[in-house]
Amino acid sequence: MDKCPMCGARLQQGLNYCEACGADITIYQNVYNDVLNNYSQPTQTPGYQPSYQAYQQTQYQTCPHCGAQIPQGVQFCPNCGKEVKKRHFW
Amino acid sequence: MVEYRILGYDMQHVRAYLQQGETIFGEGGHVVAKSPSVSIAFKAQGGLLKSLEREITGSRFFITELAGPGMVEFSSFLPGRVIQIPLEGNGIKVESNSFLFAESGVQYSASLASLGAGILGGEGIFLATFRGRGNVFVHALGGVSSYVLKQGEEIEVEAEHLLAFDENMQVSVTRLGNLRTMILGAIEQEGLFFVKVTGPGRVWVHNVSIGQLVGKIVRNLPASQGPGLNIGGFQI
Structure with a gap:
């Protein structure tokens, strides 16, 4: 890493934090992977262990925007990023 | 692929080079310069309801x-840094200004991420949500401080x-x-609510908040123009 992943400033060699924004860059990749993992796994109730069979039975639907095959029940298309079904806050 | 150049040191601005057919969208009032070949259109993105949501939550309808080909430059209204946040199917929430x-x-x-936060936090806590794939550029007033939090860290x-x-x-x-403490906090211009x-x-995190900046400026305004009641030159 030669640039800070948080703010884009040049990183100083040998420091484990960014001099511009103070981010701890040693744990950045782990935390970012954690964040991305939240999106790849379907939301489940705690304690529920997905079995291999359940994985096999994943239903697919077609994205109305780009036509890709996407898992049933996702809010956003993993291919084009658009909202599959519009949801409003009220 | 759009090419970006984040320029400047303490007052950063960002220049985007668009190819034919590439479009970017931005909040009104931040475009500084553009090539004549770049066309501007105003759109209610996401439809009427989404636009109304944005309007309600402090953003723009x-x-x-902006559609290419050509160059567009964006800047903010105060010194500060431009931050590029790439999205890979994940989402971020941004203070909409x-x-x-x-x-x-x-x-x-737009989202009312947390109703309590929105109402109690005052200006700017109505959040804009960005999801999908691509880069989002935000501007940090004054400078940026950032934190990488591990699981459960607060x-x-x-x-x-x-x-x-x-x-x-999770936000609360x-x-x-x-x-x-709160009354003294208000007098000392410390924030009253923490997220x-x-x-x-x-x-x-911003290094400067508009609220604090305005608070300091208002104190230095000539008495006749300041807020509050003006009685014979004395201000209450």
Whole structure:
């Protein structure tokens, strides 16, 4: 890493934090992977262990925007990023 | 692929070079310069309801859409840094005044992330949500401080200073303390509400808040123009 992943400033060699924004860059990749993992796994109730069979039975639907095959029940298309079904806050 | 150059040191601005057919969209009022070949259109992105949501939550109904080919430059109204946040199918929440522009693969919607936070935190805690694929550019007033929080790690950020955080993070509002602390806090211009953000995720924080800046400026205005009641030259 030669640039800070948080703010884009040049990183100083040998420091484990960014001099511009103070981010701890040693744990950045782990935390970012954690964040991305939240999106790849379907939301489940705690304690529920997905079995291999359940994985096999994943239903697919077609994205109305780009036509890709996407898992049933996702809010956003993993291919084009658009909202599959519009949801409003009220 | 759009090419970006983040320029400047303390007052950063960002220049985007668009190819034919590429579009970016941004919040109105941030475009500084553009090539004559770049066309501007104002669109209610996401339809009428999404646009109304944005309007209600402190953002704009219409979004400026810029189509290439050519160059566009964006800047903010105060010194500060431009931050590029790439999205890979994940989402971020941004204080809506700080949004500069995003690529066309990104969906822009508004959210009342936490009703308590929105009402109690005052200005700017109505959040804009960005999801999808592509880069989002935001502007940090004064400068940026950022935190990378591990699982379960918490941080309290003064409500007006909060810039952006990952969508999956838990947010709640905490008061400064008891009534006495809050009154003294208001006098000392310390923030009254803190937003507690729980990891894992990334948090970006402004170094300057508009509220504090205005507070300091108002104190130095000539008495006749300041706020409050003016009785014979004395101001209450």
